[in-house]
Amino acid sequence: MTKTNIKRNILLNPGPSTTTDSVKFAQVVPDICPREKEFGSLMKGLREDLVKIVHGDLEEYTSVLFCGSGTINIDVCINSLVPEGKKVLVVNNGAYSTRAVEVCQYYGLSHIDLKFPVDEIPDLSVVEETLKQNPDIALVHTTHNETGTGILNPIREIGALAHKYGAIFTVDTTSTYAMRPINVHEDNIDFCMASAQKGLMAFTGLSFVVGRTSIIEKSKEYPKRSYYCNLYMQYDFFERTGEMHFTPPVQTIYATLEALKEYWAEGEEAKWARHTRVFNAINDGLDELGFRQVIKPEWRAGLVSSAIYPDDPNWDFEKVHDYCYERGFTIYPGKISTTNTFRLCALGAIDEQDIRDFFVVFKEALKEFNIVTPVVYNK
Numbered sequence: 163m164t165k166t167n168i169k170r171n172i173l174l175n176p177g178p179s180t181t182t183d184s185v186k187f188a189q190v191v192p193d194i195c196p197r198e199k200e201f202g203s204l205m206k207g208l209r210e211d212l213v214k215i216v217h218g219d220l221e222e223y224t225s226v227l228f229c230g231s232g233t234i235n236i237d238v239c240i241n242s243l244v245p246e247g248k249k250v251l252v253v254n255n256g257a258y259s260t261r262a263v264e265v266c267q268y269y270g271l272s273h274i275d276l277k278f279p280v281d282e283i284p285d286l287s288v289v290e291e292t293l294k295q296n297p298d299i300a301l302v303h304t305t306h307n308e309t310g311t312g313i314l315n316p317i318r319e320i321g322a323l324a325h326k327y328g329a330i331f332t333v334d335t336t337s338t339y340a341m342r343p344i345n346v347h348e349d350n351i352d353f354c355m356a357s358a359q360k361g362l363m364a365f366t367g368l369s370f371v372v373g374r375t376s377i378i379e380k381s382k383e384y385p386k387r388s389y390y391c392n393l394y395m396q397y398d399f400f401e402r403t404g405e406m407h408f409t410p411p412v413q414t415i416y417a418t419l420e421a422l423k424e425y426w427a428e429g430e431e432a433k434w435a436r437h438t439r440v441f442n443a444i445n446d447g448l449d450e451l452g453f454r455q456v457i458k459p460e461w462r463a464g465l466v467s468s469a470i471y472p473d474d475p476n477w478d479f480e481k482v483h484d485y486c487y488e489r490g491f492t493i494y495p496g497k498i499s500t501t502n503t504f505r506l507c508a509l510g511a512i513d514e515q516d517i518r519d520f521f522v523v524f525k526e527a528l529k530e531f532n533i534v535t536p537v538v539y540n541k
């Protein structure tokens with residue numbers, strides 16, 4: 163196998179993230195049929211590692227793999243874990259929880275879309291009141307780090323409320339898993355989820371749900387609302403055969419195994435410290451240039467910065483994006499309907515020097531397009 167030099171791009175978008183060369187090259191393997199025992203044995207270790215990352219007890223928690231992008235997990239959890247005639251409560255302050263509401267709509271599930279402003283954390287007394295008023299709520303769902311803005315939601319408290327009122331708690335941890343430490347026991351999480359291309363720093367195509375085995379087994383009796391995306395069916399097939407029900411993303415799995423090796427080598431604490439360094443460097447850079455952000459500092463999840471477009475008539479996100487992109491740095495538009503924003507994210511195999519290098523290029527771009535710095539806002 164010849165390894166050529168691959169250009170290193172710094173991805174500041176909210177995933178997929180910058181990967182190491184060793185993870186990139188781990189995809190280049192001899193062809194193998196995934197129904198071979200050799201491949202099955204790889205997946206067993208992989209499934210256990212995915213539980214260990216969130217400190218789940220293997221006696222109580224399992225992981226179930228799917229071939230798809232991260233949204234498949236939201237679809238799977240919501241369509242599979244609601245008993246007949248019961249209701250879903252979505253604690254919603256952003257684009258990704260809205261996605262869960264849309265999943266409810268598409269499956270015709272009875273649900274409450276409990277909306278809060280995108281730049282505020284949910285009011286727990288309203289969550290509790292809703293649970294009290296609706297004893298038929300069987301599943302409470304929210305998003306840990308709302309990637310559209312970068313706000314951190316109080317999952318531990320929401321989970322405690324869900325349990326107090328007899329509901330299970332599913333959390334979209336796609337943009338925190340393997341970055342910001344999570345402990346499923348302490349954080350009151352019954353189900354969480356992620357995909358390989360974000361915190362694990364591998365590739366798209368592999369997504370997974372980590373959750374309570376007893377609840378999955380109970381869900382055998384629940385209505386089957388999807389053929390491909392049913393949690394119990396996928397879990398059961400794995401348990402009986404050690405394989406995914408349908409063809410797995412073979413090469414992505416090899417890359418994920420290498421990424422896991424690198425995850426354990428770096429360590430949970432050191433990795434989170436590195437993401438924090440990157441995040442601080444991003445905020446320092448934005449502050450220095452006078453950019454305002456959507457989320458106040460104490461509510462930020464520490465992984466996504468949402469900067470508000472300045473009111474400078476010369477500001478043109480596309481032009482600034484293209485200038486940076488041509489020089490190896492990818493920045494990303496926001497996901498808020500009310501405010502024009504762009505995002506800089508601290509995911510991936512990058513460190514603070516990469517952010518300093520980025521701001522050199524970013525400043526050049528602002529100068530090139532005659533955008534005044536510090537940037538101006540009308541009010």
Ligand SMILES: *Cc1c(COP(=O)(O)O)cnc(C)c1O
Nearest residue numbers: 177231232233258309334336337
């Ligand atoms: C990235 C992400 C997803 C998955 O998005 P895909 O485009 O399907 O990969 C889901 N939830 C959150 C919070 C995310 O950040």
